[in-house]
Amino acid sequence: xxxxxxxxxxxxxxxxxxxxxxxxxxxxxxxxxxxxxxxxxxxxxxxxxxxxxxxxxxxxxxxxxxxxxxxxxxxxxxxxxxxxxxxxxxxxxxxxxxxxxxxxxxxxxxxxxxxxxxxxxxxxxxxxxxxxxxxxxxxxxxxxxxxxxxxxxxxxxxxxxxxxxxxxxxxxxxxxxxxxxxxxxxxxxxxxxxxxxxxxxxxxxxxxxxxxxxxxxxxxxxxxxxxxxxxxxxxxxxxxxxxxxxxxxxxxxxxxxxxxxxxxxxxxxx
Amino acid sequence: xxxxxxxxxxxxxxxxxxxxxxxxxxxxxxxxxxxxxxxxxxxxxxxxxxxxxxxxxxxxxxxxxxxxxxxxxxxxxxxxxxxxxxxxxxxxxxxxxxxxxxxxxxxxxxxxxxxxxxxxxxxxxxxxxxxxxxxxxxxxxxxxxxxxxxxxxxxxxxxxxxxxxxxxxxxxxxxxxxxxxxxxxxxxxxxxxxxxxxxxxxxxxxxxxxxxxxxxxxxxxxxxxxxxxxxxxxxxxxxxxxxxxxxxxxxxxxxxxxxxxxxxxxxxxxxxxxxxxxxxxxxxxxxxxxxxxxxxxxxxxxxxxxxxxxxxxxxxxxxxxxxxxxxxxxxxxxxxxxxxxxxxxxxxxxxxxxxxxxxxxxxxxxxxxxxxxxxxxxxxxxxxxxxxxxx
Numbered sequence: 296x297x298x299x300x301x302x303x304x305x306x307x308x309x310x311x312x313x314x315x316x317x318x319x320x321x322x323x324x325x326x327x328x329x330x331x332x333x334x335x336x337x338x339x340x341x342x343x344x345x346x347x348x349x350x351x352x353x354x355x356x357x358x359x360x361x362x363x364x365x366x367x368x369x370x371x372x373x374x375x376x377x378x379x380x381x382x383x384x385x386x387x388x389x390x391x392x393x394x395x396x397x398x399x400x401x402x403x404x405x406x407x408x409x410x411x412x413x414x415x416x417x418x419x420x421x422x423x424x425x426x427x428x429x430x431x432x433x434x435x436x437x438x439x440x441x442x443x444x445x446x447x448x449x450x451x452x453x454x455x456x457x458x459x460x461x462x463x464x465x466x467x468x469x470x471x472x473x474x475x476x477x478x479x480x481x482x483x484x485x486x487x488x489x490x491x492x493x494x495x496x497x498x499x500x501x502x503x504x505x506x507x508x509x510x511x512x513x514x515x516x517x518x519x520x521x522x523x524x525x526x527x528x529x530x531x532x533x534x535x536x537x538x539x540x541x542x543x544x545x546x547x548x549x550x551x552x553x554x555x556x557x558x559x560x561x562x563x564x565x
Numbered sequence: 566x567x568x569x570x571x572x573x574x575x576x577x578x579x580x581x582x583x584x585x586x587x588x589x590x591x592x593x594x595x596x597x598x599x600x601x602x603x604x605x606x607x608x609x610x611x612x613x614x615x616x617x618x619x620x621x622x623x624x625x626x627x628x629x630x631x632x633x634x635x636x637x638x639x640x641x642x643x644x645x646x647x648x649x650x651x652x653x654x655x656x657x658x659x660x661x662x663x664x665x666x667x668x669x670x671x672x673x674x675x676x677x678x679x680x681x682x683x684x685x686x687x688x689x690x691x692x693x694x695x696x697x698x699x700x701x702x703x704x705x706x707x708x709x710x711x712x713x714x715x716x717x718x719x720x721x722x723x724x725x726x727x728x729x730x731x732x733x734x735x736x737x738x739x740x741x742x743x744x745x746x747x748x749x750x751x752x753x754x755x756x757x758x759x760x761x762x763x764x765x766x767x768x769x770x771x772x773x774x775x776x777x778x779x780x781x782x783x784x785x786x787x788x789x790x791x792x793x794x795x796x797x798x799x800x801x802x803x804x805x806x807x808x809x810x811x812x813x814x815x816x817x818x819x820x821x822x823x824x825x826x827x828x829x830x831x832x833x834x835x836x837x838x839x840x841x842x843x844x845x846x847x848x849x850x851x852x853x854x855x856x857x858x859x860x861x862x863x864x865x866x867x868x869x870x871x872x873x874x875x876x877x878x879x880x881x882x883x884x885x886x887x888x889x890x891x892x893x894x895x896x897x898x899x900x901x902x903x904x905x906x907x908x909x910x911x912x913x914x915x916x917x918x919x920x921x922x923x924x925x926x927x928x929x930x931x932x933x934x935x936x937x938x939x940x941x942x943x944x945x946x947x948x949x950x951x952x953x954x955x956x
Contacts, residue, residue, distance in 0.1 A: 412659045494659055535676060543655035543671040544637065545589045552588065552701045552709055555570030555580035555620030
């Protein structure tokens with residue numbers, strides 16, 4: 296369940312930028328790990344047996360944690376042998392979460408920004424007119440206004456699903472927030488601000504996804520990436536299309552152009 | 566229509582393909598009257614450019630006649646003779662508005678690829694791999710030109726194809742190279758590369774006020790052309806130590822500006838060249854920076870190195886210490902044709918510039934394989950081979 300999220304700040308550091316590879320191994324330990332790992336790799340490869348390969352793999356992981364200073368095992372267990380004061384958490388929240396929850400939380404917010412060289416009133420009006428959404432949102436067939444702040448979004452394609460969303464917030468030239476209250480819950484915040492020095496408008500799309508079941512959520516995200524339907528990529532792609540539409544007046548495409556891959560039928564006759 | 570297509574590393578072949586259609590409201594269809602080979606095509610044919618597919622139509626430097634325009638095209642009419650910039654621009658994004666057309670945000674339909682490689686996407690280019698948009702190229706009877714109002718320029722009355730075709734790519738590339746040098750009248754400019762772009766860089770440097778231009782290459786016919794047609798002093802790097810020569814030829818100062826008109830497939834004679842070739846062969850290095858290194862080391866203190874040669878990936882052993890401590894300015898980029906084409910056409914009209922001497926061979930599309938083989942090996946005195954698709 297995605298609880299109503301306060302309107303995100305447009306220039307905030309995105310969650311996907313949070314590093315997950317902070318140093319958590321002490322210096323002495325890193326040296327030992329590197330040397331030990333290197334030796335194991337050498338011995339393992341020299342043995343030329345299955346046991347040798349396993350030894351080399353183990354050595355390889357020890358080598359990696361020694362060189363980079365980041366041990367995945369430690370991060371899963373929440374241990375750090377690093378000397379000196381702990382770095383102050385920039386974003387705070389994940390300290391109290393287990394590793395799976397932290398990963399799910401990081402993946403649950405998709406944030407992508409784009410700058411459009413058009414004035415903010417024009418950009419906001421274009422996006423707010425929901426009939427324009429299918430022109431740049433590749434997976435949306437149609438958007439209907441149901442009245443009372445509710446809209447229905449119909450997906451494109453054979454197994455089209457219709458989603459009922461509510462307009463949770465509407466601040467002209469600042470933010471437009473859409474929520475899906477049903478299962479799976481989600482919130483899409485579209486933020487607007489003027490770009491500096493007359494460069495136009497910055498738009499940020501912030502998509503918050505339901506990640507209550509942390510492990511299942513991560514699995515779903517992984518599968519969607521493999522299926523080529525990564526929501527992050529889709530948001531990026533659609534935002535770029537919005538920019539093309541507003542600036543250039545068309546979404547550039549090469550679909551339907553000529554190539555040597557579809558020779559003319561007449562070639563068979565020649 | 567007939568089109569010359571990529572058919573694997575080192576191979577091209579003519580195919581019969583469907584005629585292009587108007588695909589968007591700002592498109593035009595141009596009947597190609599002349600299309601030139603370009604040094605950057607060799608990077609494709611030598612296998613250094615990823616995301617090519619067999620059947621892709623090659624060619625990006627061309628001139629022709631408008632045959633059809635879509636609804637939103639206002640400045641072009643069928644029958645008009647146009648020269649078209651090789652790099653596609655939308656005309657409305659921040660980059661187009663600031664005349665940095667080759668950085669256009671909106672002209673690459675496969676933006677994800679270059680975004681992944683370089684962090685941000687750049688403009689589409691005709692006939693230059695799917696990473697640059699997958700646009701059908703100009704070695705064909707017809708070509709579809711997107712955002713035609715911005716990218717196709719009317720050719721002034723009376724100028725033949727020979728004089729104008731290179732305004733599509735080689736001339737603005739060379740000119741931009743010289744423009745980025747911020748030439749003060751009397752400056753000495755050194756140009757590496759005596760190919761089409763190098764020749765135009767020499768001409769442009771003089772147009773922009775250079776006092777002397779020195780050209781470096783290893784092919785005697787090309788160096789002779791640089792001297793006799795473009796007026797440069799010439800150095801053959803296989804016979805002369807270029808850095809020593811440049812130092813003495815410039816009163817001990819070094820050239821004020823250096824232009825790299827060679828790029829990632831540079832050749833050299835020293836150990837560093839062997840090193841780069843080996844690393845490239847085992848894919849540990851993607852580009853060969855031999856010319857770049859030499860330009861940085863040869864340039865005078867406080868001078869400018871202007872890089873027009875195409876690079877794609879990573880280089881080794883970059884002389885950062887020399888560049889930083891000598892306070893060099895490095896400027897680079899793919900050519901912003903749409904910025905320069907109008908003034909270049911004016912120069913040509915006034916007789917101040919005539920690139921037609923670059924054409925050494927006129928060929929049919931069916932002779933595509935021979936044309937590229939000859940162009941690559943520089944045999945038969947080949948400088949630029951141009952295709953006449955109607956032949």
